Amino acid sequence: MSRALGDQRPWIVRALSILVLLLLWEGAGRLAANPLAPPASVVLAAMAREVASGALPHHVGITLARVAASFTLAMALGTALGLAMGWWRTVDLWLDSALLLLLNLPALVLIVLLYVWFGLTEAAAITAVALNKLPTTAVTVREGVRALDDELLEMGRAYRLGRWATLRHVILPQLHPYLFAATRSGLSLIWKIVLVVELLGRSDGVGFQIQVYFQLFDVTHILAYALAFILIVQVLEWAILQPLERRFVRWRVGPDHARRRQ
Incomplete structure (x- = not known):
């Protein structure tokens, strides 16, 4: 049952x-019975007070704006790089080492370096978050391009589809599973990194608020902001990502059709 x-x-x-x-x-x-380990009811009450005062919506909105900006930048650049690296062997050889460097560079080091080089600016913060996500997107899309079905591509050529039509009707449908994998893994990474960026170098946002309450040893408000952020992430997952995935990811490329472009 x-x-x-x-x-x-x-x-x-x-x-x-x-x-x-x-x-x-x-x-x-x-x-x-310790203020450093508050029960759920106390944390939820603190969250309600922050919502009523307008502080929580304000800082959450700023953080979500940074997440959206850095995610869009990372996905756009990462997808373009992945397409180029998967399609052209020469491009892959030139850029593969740089991707490996970014993949293995600790996120904290990259954030600190960008703040040192460009100052504690919004552009530096968004760039730091985007660069931490970009290599995983590029690698995922590259593998998707390598797994394109040769027979479908040949069929597109037989019907004399143009480049745009081939991209839209043949290539992108096959890349949907990889793009959604990059989207989901990217959001899970960006949610975390943006808080670190705000904690280290911004004067607003959820990460900044957590840093303020950390200095006050106020675990209740730290958990209140963290819980609010988690709830929003879950709502976005259930309301947007999962329906989109069910709509667009209708099939996956089989391993027998995988290929590597030379």
Whole structure:
């Protein structure tokens, strides 16, 4: 019966699991009786006060704007690089080492370097976040291009499709699974890095607020802002990403059609 419930009403199972976590959190906080480990009810009350004062919506909005800007920049540049590297072997050889460097460079080092070179500016903050995401997007898209179905490409040539029509009707549908993989992994990475960027060098945003309350050892408000951020991320996942994925990712390229362009 429980298995059938999970298959038919997965949202009920998710809601129950969240309720159980909140109850466990509440119980642990009550038993601890320590301001450094507040129960869920205290954190939720603090979140409600921050919402009522307008502080939480203000800082969350600023953080979301930074996430959107850096994500758009990283996806645009990363997709372009991935397409070029997957399609042309020479481009891949020239840029592969640079991608490996960015992939292995610690995010904190890149953030600090950009702040040192360009100052504590908004442009430096967004660029730092975007550069941390760009290489993973490029690598994912490159692998998608290498896995394109030769037969579909040949069919497009047989029907004399132009470059734009081939890209739109033949290439992009095959790349949808890879683009969504890059989108999901990118957002999960950017959510975290943008908070570090704000904590180190911005005067607003969720990361800045967490840094302020850290200095005050105010764990309640740290958790309130963190929980609000997590809730927003989950809402975006359920309301936007999952429906889009169900709509566009209708099939995946089989391994027998994988290829590497020379």
